[in-house]
Amino acid sequence: MKRRLAAILLAVGALPAFAQPQAPSPPPSEAERLVFQQDHLANTRQPRTLRYAYVEEAEGKPRVTDRALITLSNGAAGRCCDVHGDYLSGAQAVNLPDIPEARGNPVVLYFLEGEVRRLQRTTTGQAAHFRRRIRQSFADAATVSETTITWAGKTAPARLVRIAPFLDDPFRARFQDQAATEYAIVLSDAVPGGVYQLRAMLPGDAAGAAPRASRTLTIDASN
Template identity: 70%
Template sequence: MRQALLLLAATLPLPALAQAPAAGAEPPASAASAQPSEAERLVFTHDHLANSRRPGSLRYGYVEEAEGKPRVTDRAVLTFSAPQGGACCDVHGDYLSGPMAVNLPDIPQARGNPVLLYFLEGEVRRLQRTTTGQAAHFRRRIRQSLADTATVSDTTIPWGTQSVPARMVRVVPFVDDPFRARFQDQAATEYVFVLSDAVPGGVYQMRATLPGKATRTLTLAESN
């Protein structure tokens, strides 16, 4: 079932967006009043896992490069399982390590790829740690910018020995934020999502870039 009914419910944490609403539930007013944008559909409501609905795992490599700091590498692993007597798949995430780790509840019967939620929640928590802004505000701005200002373009990506088609979503959520004075040095951060039904899990790469200062990239490495 599609997750769009919860998409713009700004008071909910990002993990809630990965779960489908109960059958027959009424959508929130914000979701009912407008159709999701193309960027919203690609990031939050597309069935990324259509080609991965079996027990197994997806592994992503993380790289962080910041001006004047050592390069940081880490990994994220999504594990897919079928509950006894149930359909696949419930998804458990092990996302990064140490202070960068993000722990979220397992997601039953996932359709969208939860790695997007882990990445975004990691960014929200990092912003809250390093600025005077609040997590709820950052979540709301990211959602709203995907609805209003994100751009979508066609691209290709390398996968195996081939070049396969993909869609690229780009968004700069805080550049016009009326509260940007609270996090001025982070306000130019751009987020890029590279999505393709030709790769396992439908999500190839996510990237956060603060021009001239830092880049954080999570890229699909392998599946089994």
């Protein structure tokens, strides 16, 4: 299964820097294990569609809403789950190959790839560089903490993974206005598919100020 998934990610071209570290490599960090190696779909071994709500907010711009769908279906052998994603729409849409016999929830890959493509569209930087920085930050600069979420009217335990991949980027002058972007991933076994929320946030100019921009993907409570 892991070899098959790695082959798919290599075919995508966009994702090996996220999901498959270059060999040889040190043991994976706690953040890497949680985000890229966890069996997120362990509690969802049946055909269904996972729905996520997307909200984008930025200073001086109208609020944008959209959605992402992760569809789980039985594969050729009759086992779940083969995975197909429909991620956002219009210029923000991300199309990736379907993943057979998936274990991890690919909504994480869709979100991160969407962020990379946004950075490439809005800066003078290159997508390959942004992918490398994000991937490396999970290995050597991520923080992992315990948190809680509210799901189905109850409080449930969760893990929060945070990265700020561009703070010490030697090329940050090329995209200085976005280099402070932080990413947060909230994982919980309480929600179908194991991924509760993903967020990109550009902090305000002063401590305690409202974020200048945020993009949040949260699992729909109707799942």
